[in-house]
Amino acid sequence: MRDLFAVVMMSGIYSLISASLFLDLDAVDVAFTEAAVGAGISTLLMLASLKLVGRYEHKSRYKPGLALGVVLVTGALLIYGTLDMPYFGLADAPAQLHVAPRYINDSMAEIGVPNVVTSILASYRGFDTLGEVVVVFTAGIGVMSLLLVSKQTKEESQTMVPADMRQQIILRVVAKFMLPLILLFALYVQFHGDYGPGGGFQAGVIFAAGIILYTMLFGLSNSQKLFQRKKMELLTAVGVLIYGGVGVVCMFMGGNFLDYSVLRHDPVHGQHLGILLVELGVGITVASVMIVIFFKFTWRTVKHKYKE
Amino acid sequence: MNILGLYNYWIVVVLMMIGFYIVIAHENLIKKIIGLGIFQTSVFFFYISIGKVAGGTAPILDEKYQLYSNPLPHVLILTAIVVGIATTALGLSLVVRIQEAYGSIEESDIQAQDVLDQLECSMEAYGIEHAEKLSDQDLNE
Numbered sequence: 001m002r003d004l005f006a007v008v009m010m011s012g013i014y015s016l017i018s019a020s021l022f023l024d025l026d027a028v029d030v031a032f033t034e035a036a037v038g039a040g041i042s043t044l045l046m047l048a049s050l051k052l053v054g055r056y057e058h059k060s061r062y063k064p065g066l067a068l069g070v071v072l073v074t075g076a077l078l079i080y081g082t083l084d085m086p087y088f089g090l091a092d093a094p095a096q097l098h099v100a101p102r103y104i105n106d107s108m109a110e111i112g113v114p115n116v117v118t119s120i121l122a123s124y125r126g127f128d129t130l131g132e133v134v135v136v137f138t139a140g141i142g143v144m145s146l147l148l149v150s151k152q153t154k155e156e157s158q159t160m161v162p163a164d165m166r167q168q169i170i171l172r173v174v175a176k177f178m179l180p181l182i183l184l185f186a187l188y189v190q191f192h193g194d195y196g197p198g199g200g201f202q203a204g205v206i207f208a209a210g211i212i213l214y215t216m217l218f219g220l221s222n223s224q225k226l227f228q229r230k231k232m233e234l235l236t237a238v239g240v241l242i243y244g245g246v247g248v249v250c251m252f253m254g255g256n257f258l259d260y261s262v263l264r265h266d267p268v269h270g271q272h273l274g275i276l277l278v279e280l281g282v283g284i285t286v287a288s289v290m291i292v293i294f295f296k297f298t299w300r301t302v303k304h305k306y307k308e
Numbered sequence: 309m310n311i312l313g314l315y316n317y318w319i320v321v322v323l324m325m326i327g328f329y330i331v332i333a334h335e336n337l338i339k340k341i342i343g344l345g346i347f348q349t350s351v352f353f354f355y356i357s358i359g360k361v362a363g364g365t366a367p368i369l370d371e372k373y374q375l376y377s378n379p380l381p382h383v384l385i386l387t388a389i390v391v392g393i394a395t396t397a398l399g400l401s402l403v404v405r406i407q408e409a410y411g412s413i414e415e416s417d418i419q420a421q422d423v424l425d426q427l428e429c430s431m432e433a434y435g436i437e438h439a440e441k442l443s444d445q446d447l448n449e
């Protein structure tokens with residue numbers, strides 16, 4: 001397909017289908033994230049960058065024969081490699097025997113949170129998640145510095161940018177009804193993540209998706225009045241600092257880094273508090289990074305349009 | 309169970325190879341990024357399908373259920389998806405900057421421009437007189 005618009009739409013559908021497949025494989029949290037990220041934000045970012053780089057692909061000058069050969073040989077080798085793997089769904093496969101039973105059997109007593117995914121994410125593997133949040137933050141900084149706003153555009157930013165969809169009254173009215181529900185749902189996902197599927201990562205993405213919907217329908221200027229760029233950029237760092245700060249507080253109270261048990265007299269309560277705070281940090285960073293990235297991309301598109 | 313019990317890995321391999329093919333056989337940088345995305349989801353499926361236990365349920369503890377799927381791959385992949393979108397955004401912004409600098413996002417156009425630039429640089433380094441001779445030769449080549 002030469003039309004990249006169709007390609008991006010197809011990849012969005014692909015993401016949605018893979019989300020339902022994840023659901024079928026019992027990975028509810030993963031399905032949640034994939035649906036919000038893959039079908040929502042990633043498709044949008046792709047479309048925004050298509051607007052900047054052009055919609056149609058040139059005719060390729062490569063000969064596909066060699067690439068096809070490499071791919072087929074690699075695929076055959078990988079399939080040969082799978083012959084030693086355990087069968088699908090076996091309960092006594094090596095992956096199921098090592099740490100997973102401990103998480104499933106002991107996490108209720110140690111952490112007191114029914115959703116095992118949340119307790120592993122925020123507590124058992126808290127270091128790992130801190131690393132991931134820092135990666136998200138770093139990628140956000142990377143996008144900010146790559147799509148830096150020059151002085152010229154700062155002057156332009158004083159002028160109002162009208163919304164493209166001003167005429168779409170039905171969409172605007174429906175979106176006004178849906179927006180509070182989306183934001184409320186994001187908060188529910190954020191704070192109910194201990195008991196059901198959800199958590200900071202999903203909530204951040206859903207919150208950002210709500211803001212992005214608002215931006216698309218009511219224009220960049222309106223939305224930047226509410227969510228000022230400087231403040232959002234600060235918030236990306238605030239989330240990481242909350243996460244790291246909880247770890248440091250744990251150290252001051254006599255525990256290890258990110259060992260929440262010392263936060264309260266009762267270790268289980270301490271874990272609860274720690275997970276809540278840490279997930280809040282994750283949510284803030286993820287939401288603000290997504291919003292900032294989206295603003296940067298839209299600002300580029302708008303700028304281009306006004307130059308022409 | 310026979311060899312067909314391995315089908316989840318084969319789906320992963322097929323998806324992975326589709327992504328790999330898109331990355332190496334297409335010139336358009338946006339398509340390459342989409343290909344990388346497909347490659348990435350194939351790895352996600354690999355992890356999640358390893359964690360699946362037949363007859364198990366989602367790992368949210370409840371007294372009604374005894375058998376749960378492995379929660380550890382879920383944690384790893386859940387964070388990987390969000391990190392994936394952040395790095396994809398980084399890649400897309402690189403593509404946008406490449407478009408602004410080169411006026412194209414096709415790999416061969418970019419390489420052709422780079423070769424021309426290098427030629428000009430080396431011509432300047434050798435001095436203009438020498439460069440004129442060189443450029444004639446190189447253009448003929």
